[in-house]
Amino acid sequence: MKVDNKSLLLYLVTDRSWLREESLISQVEKCLINGVTFLQLREKNLDDDSFLKLAVEMKELSRRYNVPFVINDNIDIALKSNADGVHIGQDDMPIEEAKKIIGGDKILGVSVGTVDEAILAEKLGADYLGVGAIFSTSTKKDARNISYEALKEICESVSIPVVAIGGINKDNIEELRGSGIDGVAVISAILAEKDIAKAANELKDICNKIF
Template structure:
């Protein structure tokens, strides 16, 4: 599945911390039905067999709704599951090596925090950039908050699409209007909510109003 700018409007990153009595598949499908446009599977603690099984399940689910699906960090699982691509951070495998492994036709997303990192990532083959953390978040440790001006400068410095990530919710998302991003990546703003359907629809409406 190919990437276009609209695919990144409302980007969901998975996290099983808020499953409760639900399955990840049921939560993800609820979000896909209600407007999520891109899906990333992020797992740090699963064994490879379980990770691969989950990746295949998530890919099939995403494709039912014509939504691109990528794996966070793990290129081996990305290849074995035939995901649409992979998303890597600055401390993961190099961009050049990731591109070589997944091939030219797969989606490669890269996390960046500076204009210099953004320009280099685009030059080395990234298809889109994730910029953050925009706001303080408990989901990921050792993150640095990115200013609005830095976000805007990054968007103006590259031609590939950019998504903001990190602590974004329906209360602070409006502050990103005018930055030049193509959308936002969220976790708890959808998955930690009691009503995933409502939360997804509300975020999607806001995104459509300020990013398209």
């Protein structure tokens, strides 16, 4: 499925680390109301039944706000929940196999860190790329950092949309201006903030000015 570049402007990846007294659904809805344009459900520890139930709820929510919705890694859950697609990393299922399973009508996002990985991912059927980690991040401690020059080179090497991820927040996002990315994927920059709605709104305004 061809991904609209504009839908990648402010991409939210879910994380339960900052739920406080709130549900994940409630937090995500605040984000969608206040400017998030793309949603990825990332769950590493839920059992399959709970994961599927949550995925179905997230799909309904994303549809209400007309925002594309993908599942991190788990193609089975993505298909059962009728998510718009799946996002995989370099150590997950081979790209061509994932594309074959989900079919041409679903979105396939792929994480890359080099020009070679980016070119191959596009060739094998990726619809968009996630490039990172751009800055140091507490979410993925083992992630390698990608320089601005490398990020720009990746963007120039492919024709599909590119979103940057990893430690991006309102204080450093300006450093990505001119890199060629279509947007940023964030987690803590929104979900770790006390006022999630305000954080999403501020980031959306900044993204609109930069990208």
